[in-house]
Amino acid sequence: MPLSGERVQGEWLAAVCLGLRNARFTGSSLQDGTVKVWDTILGNCVRTLSGHMQSVTAVRWGGTDLIYSASQDRTVKVWRACDGVLCRTLEGHGHWVNTLALNTDYVMRTGAFEPAEATAVKQDVTWSLDELRQRAQQRYDLVKGDHGELLVSGSDDFTLFLWRPESERKPVTRMTGHQQLINDVRFSPDTRIIASASFDKSIKLWDGKTGKYLASLRGHVSAVYQISWSADSRLLVSGSSDSTLKVWDMRIRKLMFDLPGHADEVYAVDWSPDGQKVASGGKDKVLKLWQR
Numbered sequence: 315m316p317l318s319g320e321r322v323q324g325e326w327l328a329a330v331c332l333g334l335r336n337a338r339f340t341g342s343s344l345q346d347g348t349v350k351v352w353d354t355i356l357g358n359c360v361r362t363l364s365g366h367m368q369s370v371t372a373v374r375w376g377g378t379d380l381i382y383s384a385s386q387d388r389t390v391k392v393w394r395a396c397d398g399v400l401c402r403t404l405e406g407h408g409h410w411v412n413t414l415a416l417n418t419d420y421v422m423r424t425g426a427f428e429p430a431e432a433t434a435v436k437q438d439v440t441w442s443l444d445e446l447r448q449r450a451q452q453r454y455d456l457v458k459g460d461h462g463e464l465l466v467s468g469s470d471d472f473t474l475f476l477w478r479p480e481s482e483r484k485p486v487t488r489m490t491g492h493q494q495l496i497n498d499v500r501f502s503p504d505t506r507i508i509a510s511a512s513f514d515k516s517i518k519l520w521d522g523k524t525g526k527y528l529a530s531l532r533g534h535v536s537a538v539y540q541i542s543w544s545a546d547s548r549l550l551v552s553g554s555s556d557s558t559l560k561v562w563d564m565r566i567r568k569l570m571f572d573l574p575g576h577a578d579e580v581y582a583v584d585w586s587p588d589g590q591k592v593a594s595g596g597k598d599k600v601l602k603l604w605q606r
Contacts, residue, residue: 429545468496
């Protein structure tokens with residue numbers, strides 16, 4: 315069903331997120347500086363979150379029903395999904411904020427299922443709906459811990475910030491080291507490592523709790539656009555404007571496989587939740603699937 319609401323002439327959809335506790339609702343961000351909450355059953359816009367002064371570039375829907383939005387106005391805003399109230403504004407970046415990641419992203423994506431235990435052979439689900447909900451909540455609570463969700467933001471100012479956005483306005487730490495703007499940032503599924511991709515041709519690894527710098531992965535000869543983790547957190551795949559994908563071994567933090575095949579820049583990569591396949595898409599208008 316198409317979603318219909320206020321039309322913004324000449325504006326582009328920037329990002330989309332899905333609610334955890336009630337997947338009926340989804341959020342989207344626009345270049346007009348707003349975030350819209352949609353009812354996916356009725357197909358209409360139920361709430362518009364206004365407050366950013368420039369285009370909203372990224373949006374995340376947390377497990378405690380908070381919506382996080384990043385903007386070219388250099389801020390990250392925290393909203394209550396239930397009524398659209400602005401809870402707090404996170405400030406510190408000196409330029410556009412391009413990307414956001416939560417340490418609970420992966421567990422919210424996979425719900426009751428543990429992807430690291432998946433097999434290539436299809437297995438029937440025997441749990442009831444209540445058991446699935448309970449298992450999903452237990453997995454989420456385990457990752458979230460006692461201190462709440464962690465959020466990391468990446469910016470055109472070459473830095474990342476680590477936040478506890480549910481309760482604090484000040485960042486946990488400022489993470490420096492990239493020499494050009496940051497395109498993408500992801501927590502590993504086990505939340506131990508943060509990986510960031512940049513126009514400086516490198517991927518940097520940071521401690522998932524403290525933000526401390528760990529290592530740099532170098533091998534691409536042009537900007538790194540997007541990264542994705544395997545389900546077991548042992549491998550990382552990256553897509554670059556040099557037209558290749560690269561798979562990195564996290565145990566030794568070195569290049570494992572070089573995957574040529576695209577005829578032009580690789581814009582997007584994603585690892586399937588079961589860890590068996592990688593999908594990539596790029597400027598050559600081709601979608602490729604890679605078997606692990």
